[in-house]
Amino acid sequence: MDSATNQFWDSFYQEREQVWSGKPNPVLVREAAGLAPGLALDLGCGEGADAIWLAGQGWRVTAVDISAVALRRAAAHAAERGVAGRIDWRQQDLSAWTPEESYDLVSAQFLHSPIELPRETILRTAAAAVVPGGTLLVVGHESFPPWSRHPEPEVPLPTAAELVRSLGLDDGTWRLEVVDSSSRDVTGPDGQQAVLADSVLRARRLTTDVRPRPGGPGRAEWTG
């Protein structure tokens, strides 16, 4: 892969031996801990801490990122933790990717980029790959950390409620389980302190259940 996006993210990861903390995102841990493990898709998996945590919980994970540097690190960490066999690391540009499979969990944790990233389109494509009864979990910044390289966004970053509308999750085929904003204390790379707000969206795709009705033909019911 040889695109400006790929080069940007490879250089970003090459600047430090380890960019992220190595710990799974706390909101993922909180929101996914109660789910029955199945097939999971991690969008923009970076150095792999979320995928490794999910694999440790019994999930089989497809973990996608554009950066080969990040994915090499992620695969090495997974091998150290003994979960390599449960994770399929894929180098893909998500802006030009449609999943071939369907997933019980699609997770996007801080899928943001200081350069061009069609985030909403990617999330809409990924939401279509959630199985009936499966979960879509999207956690994102509501504002960027003061030390980040993100340019001031032209339009404010979406809240979880705005994301529900823009992804069309309010069409009656999803149960909206968490549509929230949560704050957390963060420490920057040089020890700077800040309080950041994150948008948290967890939605479950409803299941269709065709049951024979007494005295009539079967009809579809929303159950999930």
Ligand SMILES: C[S@@+](CC[C@H](N)C(=O)[O-])C[C@H]1O[C@@H](n2cnc3c(N)ncnc32)[C@H](O)[C@@H]1O
């Ligand atoms: C802000 S980081 C978040 C990483 C990880 N999810 C986490 O929470 O630590 C965004 C990730 O998205 C990846 N990314 C950015 N644009 C991408 C694209 N077009 N296709 C695939 N991955 C992309 C980057 O390489 C980076 O690892």
